[in-house]
Amino acid sequence: QVQLVESGGGLVQAGGSLRLSCAASGRTLSRYHIGWFRQAPGKEREFVAAIFMNGLTTLYGNPVKGRFTISRDNVRNTVYLQMNSLKPEDTAVYYCAADPSTWSDHENEYDYWGRGTQVTVSS
Numbered sequence: 001q002v003q004l005v006e007s008g009g010g011l012v013q014a015g016g017s018l019r020l021s022c023a024a025s026g027r028t029l030s031r032y033h034i035g036w037f038r039q040a041p042g043k044e045r046e047f048v049a050a051i052f053m054n055g056l057t058t059l060y061g062n063p064v065k066g067r068f069t070i071s072r073d074n075v076r077n078t079v080y081l082q083m084n085s086l087k088p089e090d091t092a093v094y095y096c097a098a099d100p101s102t103w104s105d106h107e108n109e110y111d112y113w114g115r116g117t118q119v120t121v122s123s
Helices: none
Strands: 003-007 010-013 018-025 033-039 046-051 058-060 068-073 078-083 092-099 117-122
Touching: 003 092, 018 033, 018 092, 018 117, 033 068, 033 078, 046 068, 046 078, 058 068, 078 092
Parallel strands: 010 117
Antiparallel strands: 003 018, 018 078, 033 046, 033 092, 046 058, 068 078, 092 117
């Protein structure tokens, strides 16, 4: 099975940018669809973005459309989430998830998850 590790989180001021990475080990990432989700304190986990295994199709949650970009480098076994124009409401733990057969904005469709990386946006 694939193991996922997120990195790149941190503290940033509103309007700033961060790039998150989701690195895979154990299996070739190109065999998996990848999703990014986030969870803020006291809130349910929320869909952020997803990318098809070949990288040609992407999907975004409404709150991040036009500001976030998901991409993948299957040679480096890594998926990225470029986050621009960050807002305080983007503050959350960000998780990447993988699934070999389902490309979805529903967290229940993903079989493998990383432990998350904290993103904090100050106003």
